Amino acid sequence: MSILERTHLEIIRAVEQHGSLTAAAEKLHLTQSALSHTVRKLEDQLGLAIWHREGRRLRPTQAGEYLLAVANRLLPQLVHAEERLKQFAQGERGSLRIGMECHPCYQWLLKIVSPYLAAWPEVDVDVKQKFQFGGIGALFGYEIDMLVTPDPLYKAGLTFEPVFDYEQVLVVGPQHPLRDAAYVQPKQISDETLITYPVAIERLDIYNLFLTPAGIAPKRHKIIETTDIMLQMVASGRGVAALPRWLVEEQSAKFDVAPVKLGPEGVAKQIFLGFRETDAEIDYLRAFVALARTHRDKRRRTI
Amino acid sequence: MSILERTHLEIIRAVEQHGSLTAAAEKLHLTQSALSHTVRKLEDQLGLAIWHREGRRLRPTQAGEYLLAVANRLLPQLVHAEERLKQFAQGERGSLRIGMECHPCYQWLLKIVSPYLAAWPEVDVDVKQKFQFGGIGALFGYEIDMLVTPDPLYKAGLTFEPVFDYEQVLVVGPQHPLRDAAYVQPKQISDETLITYPVAIERLDIYNLFLTPAGIAPKRHKIIETTDIMLQMVASGRGVAALPRWLVEEQSAKFDVAPVKLGPEGVAKQIFLGFRETDAEIDYLRAFVALARTHRDKRRRTI
DNA sequence: CGTATCAATTACAATTATTCATGCATTAAT
DNA sequence: ATTAATGCATGAATAATTGTAATTGATACG
Numbered sequence: 001m002s003i004l005e006r007t008h009l010e011i012i013r014a015v016e017q018h019g020s021l022t023a024a025a026e027k028l029h030l031t032q033s034a035l036s037h038t039v040r041k042l043e044d045q046l047g048l049a050i051w052h053r054e055g056r057r058l059r060p061t062q063a064g065e066y067l068l069a070v071a072n073r074l075l076p077q078l079v080h081a082e083e084r085l086k087q088f089a090q091g092e093r094g095s096l097r098i099g100m101e102c103h104p105c106y107q108w109l110l111k112i113v114s115p116y117l118a119a120w121p122e123v124d125v126d127v128k129q130k131f132q133f134g135g136i137g138a139l140f141g142y143e144i145d146m147l148v149t150p151d152p153l154y155k156a157g158l159t160f161e162p163v164f165d166y167e168q169v170l171v172v173g174p175q176h177p178l179r180d181a182a183y184v185q186p187k188q189i190s191d192e193t194l195i196t197y198p199v200a201i202e203r204l205d206i207y208n209l210f211l212t213p214a215g216i217a218p219k220r221h222k223i224i225e226t227t228d229i230m231l232q233m234v235a236s237g238r239g240v241a242a243l244p245r246w247l248v249e250e251q252s253a254k255f256d257v258a259p260v261k262l263g264p265e266g267v268a269k270q271i272f273l274g275f276r277e278t279d280a281e282i283d284y285l286r287a288f289v290a291l292a293r294t295h296r297d298k299r300r301r302t303i
Numbered sequence: 304m305s306i307l308e309r310t311h312l313e314i315i316r317a318v319e320q321h322g323s324l325t326a327a328a329e330k331l332h333l334t335q336s337a338l339s340h341t342v343r344k345l346e347d348q349l350g351l352a353i354w355h356r357e358g359r360r361l362r363p364t365q366a367g368e369y370l371l372a373v374a375n376r377l378l379p380q381l382v383h384a385e386e387r388l389k390q391f392a393q394g395e396r397g398s399l400r401i402g403m404e405c406h407p408c409y410q411w412l413l414k415i416v417s418p419y420l421a422a423w424p425e426v427d428v429d430v431k432q433k434f435q436f437g438g439i440g441a442l443f444g445y446e447i448d449m450l451v452t453p454d455p456l457y458k459a460g461l462t463f464e465p466v467f468d469y470e471q472v473l474v475v476g477p478q479h480p481l482r483d484a485a486y487v488q489p490k491q492i493s494d495e496t497l498i499t500y501p502v503a504i505e506r507l508d509i510y511n512l513f514l515t516p517a518g519i520a521p522k523r524h525k526i527i528e529t530t531d532i533m534l535q536m537v538a539s540g541r542g543v544a545a546l547p548r549w550l551v552e553e554q555s556a557k558f559d560v561a562p563v564k565l566g567p568e569g570v571a572k573q574i575f576l577g578f579r580e581t582d583a584e585i586d587y588l589r590a591f592v593a594l595a596r597t598h599r600d601k602r603r604r605t606i
Numbered sequence: 607c608g609t610a611t612c613a614a615t616t617a618c619a620a621t622t623a624t625t626c627a628t629g630c631a632t633t634a635a636t
Numbered sequence: 637a638t639t640a641a642t643g644c645a646t647g648a649a650t651a652a653t654t655g656t657a658a659t660t661g662a663t664a665c666g
Contacts, residue, residue, distance in 0.1 A: 001332075004385050005309050022643060029304075034624050036645060047392035055632050056643040063391050069581075070384045073445070074377060081373045082307050088366050089350035133443065133579070134459025140436065140443030142376070153456070156437025276436075278372070325612060337655050339614060358663050359612045 003045045006078060009071035011035055012050065015058060016068055077142050087124075093284050095124035099144035101135045101151075103197045104244045105271055107227070108164050109148055116291055123284045139276060145285060150205075152272040159280065163292035164271035166244040168205050169259040173237045176258075183261035186214035193239035194218035195230050206242035209267050231255040244269070306348045309381060312374035314338055315353065318361060319371055380445050390427075396587045398427035402447035404438045404454075406500045407547045408574055410530070411467050412451055419594055426587045442579060448588060453508075455575040462583065466595035467574035469547040471508050472562035476540045479561075486564035489517035496542035497521035498533050508572060509545035513565050534558040547572070 014024035021039070025032040043049055050067060051058035060068060087094050100106050106129075113125055131138040135147040139158060152160035170189075172178050178188065189211060201207050211217060222239055224230045227247070234241050235255040248259040273292055279285050317327035324342070328335040346352055353370060354361035363371060390397050403409050409432075416428055434441040438450045442461060455463035473492075475481050481491065492514060504510050514520060525542055527533045530550070537544050538558040551562040576595055582588050 002309065002313070002381070002385065004381050004388075006305060006307070010305070020643065030623095031625060032644075033626080033646085037623075040645080046388050048388065053644075057632090058644085063388055066387065066391075067384070070380070074380060077373070077377060078305070078307055081370070082305065084369065085307075085349050085351065085366055088369075132460060132581075136439070136456075136459045137443045137461075140440050151458075153439075153458075155454075155456075156440045157435060158440075323612065333654095334656055335613070336615085336657080340654075343614080356613075360663090361613085 003042065006075075007038065008042050009067070009075055011039065012064065012067050013071045013075060015051075016060070021058065073141070080142070091122070092124075093120065093122040094282075095126055096146060096284060096288060097126045097128060097144040099131060099135050099138050099147045100127060100129045101147065101149040102203075102271075103199075103227070104166065104168075104247065104269070105148040105150065107244065107247050108271055112288075112292055112295060116288055119291070120284050120287060135274075139274060145275060145279060146288065147274040149272055149274060150269060152274060157277045158274050159277050160272045160274040161289060161293070162270045163273050163289070163296050165296070166246055166269055166271070168209070168242055168262060168267040168269050169245045169248060170206075170262055171231070171234050171241045171243050171248050171257050172260055173235050173240075174256040174258075175237055176240070178240075178260050179258050181260055183264050183266070185263065186211055186216040189218050189240070190216050192218050193220040193222055195222045195224050195233055195239040195241040197230075198223045198225055204242075205267065205269060206262070210242075210262050227251075231257055306345065309378075310341065311345050312370070312378055314341060315367065315370050316374045316378060318354075319363070323361065376444070383445070394425065395427075396423065396425040397585075398429055399449060399587060399591060400429045400431060400447040402434060402438050402441050402450045403430060403432045404450065404452040405506075405574075406502070406530070407469065407471075407550065407572070408451040408453065410547065410550050411469075411574055415591075415595055415598060419591055422594070423587050423590060438577075442577060448578060448582060449591065450577040452575055452577060453572060455577060460580045461577050462580050463575045463577040464592060464596070465573045466576050466592070466599050468599070469549055469572055469574070471512075471545055471565060471570040471572050472548045472551060473509075473565055474534070474537050474544045474546050474551050474560050475563055476538050476543075477559040477561075478540055479543070481543075481563050482561050484563055486567050486569070488566065489514055489519040492521050492543070493519050495521050496523040496525055498525045498527050498536055498542040498544040500533075501526045501528055507545075508570060509565070512570050513545075530554075534560055 010028065011024060014027050015021060015035075018024050018027055021035050022032045025035045028035070039050065046063070048063050049061050050064040051060055084094050098109065100109065106127075109127070117123075117125060128138070128144055131143060133141065135144075135149050136153055136158070138144045139147050152162075154160060170178070170184050178184050194206070196204055196206070220239070222233075224233060227243070230241050230243075231251055232255060233239055234257050242262070245259050248257060251257065273289055275285060275289070313331065314327060317330050318324060318338075321327050321330055324338050325335045328338045331338070342353065349366070351366050352364050353367040354363055387397050401412065403412065409430075412430065420426075420428060431441070431447055434446060436444065438447075438452050439456055439461070441447045442450050455465075457463060473481070473487050481487050497509070499507055499509070523542070525536075527536065530546070533544050533546075534554055535558060536542055537560050545565070548562050551560060554560065576592055578588060578592070
């Protein structure tokens, strides 16, 4: 009946990865002959070629490309299922794979993870940041179990819950004229160097919610990967940046920087936790959401 | 290395489906003994039980439930991959699995599908309407390849494109006092029987965009599954319904019904086509979008 | 109780996967 | 050119896996 087995997907993947049957065989702890046989059989059964044989080189056919995509999608899920079962067997709870879609999310997560790890010693936490199909796709595709994101999706089989409110502010250095301003207006940025994380402009809040609506652009746009360096640059007067207020205040002991409100009302942001509804009953997952929620409540009371 | 094979998933699924090893064995064209062996081996390798043996009954353990979920998620994808490869082999193009999230979507699809089938004889079209995780989830989970929906999602690895604009109108019968009104106001519905498809109220446009904002509810709410019966009910004065204007006009030869604008401005709606970005290069998929788009343009010119 | 049903087990058979030895084609080097 | 090296394919032999038949023991049910 069924012809596509796990091995086939593994072979296809290994060949792609190592370039030849022989190399793939090595990695799979088999002989080249073994692979050649199984491949031939598979191709016979399917009635099509998976690779073009060009001389002694294998180039995937259209079907091969398709199979490769299937393999890359399904194999990780099988591997993860096995891992999870192993953990089950050892009395461990499992692992929580958390995906991240924004930089402040990451900063926030750092604060939550350590109390969580302490409360749930049997649970591993994996943090992932790159997804082929974006965070939502990673949730649906079982690449991750929990998504930390600034934009929720109230729909379908996912549940989103707000867990953190913060204000996005402009960060300026010690000599900056805006340092003691009550707030900054978009046009006051038009002569500045703006430092941001390496993210598409459409996904940067300071553009979406502040600059772009006013039709303003900064004089220069500089990209920096890490928060520390970014703050050093700001502290040394080389530019301004946009970060969560709580993060700036936390770092203001280390760097001489100050937060300035974006516009008279400020820019309010939220972070959400999203997960599959079917996972809602997993205790260590619920616990994570609950922990995040209490963190939020605690904070709210003190504000 | 790897222990979880396709067979295992198939066995787990069959046992769940048919209630016993013996019955499952029958369906899989194997003996009960064979299953017993493979199951034992799998459980040994995993180091945990998949079923509680209660007398002669098998009840899934937690691990069993988990494996069942994995099986139900992955096996259909393997089956579909095989089918697609078979089609490849036979020179057919493949199949386009279209998911639907609203009733007008279905009506619209009916008009598009037949020219498409004519233009692409080597492509099968499957239409699905129920999804565990909603349409978006079905797209990400490779249950469908194309989603027809009224609410798009501009994000992640999906592309959405508007392909149809229409006006949602109230449908009334021949004797109805509103028949010749320029438009209807929400309060005029408060004494009516409203007929709708069997869909949650939150997902019905006439509530979302018309009644609920005005704080109005109809006197009665009646649920009917098929458009034809719905129109017969309306024609016989048993209630009013909300449908796309084009659909009402098309059916007005068959049923004595008339469209009435909802509110002075009318209620404008759009239908979108969504698909995975990675599929954008599949010719028969592009062709479907293109066909839908030309349909739209043609219609626009005539309005 | 006796019978029917079901899973587990044992011993054995059948099938399938893998290897070994080898050939043939292609690429690279001398 | 000639030789060496590399890579895939093939056939026969063998190892390993997967399956079956027959039987047992347990349990539900009339």
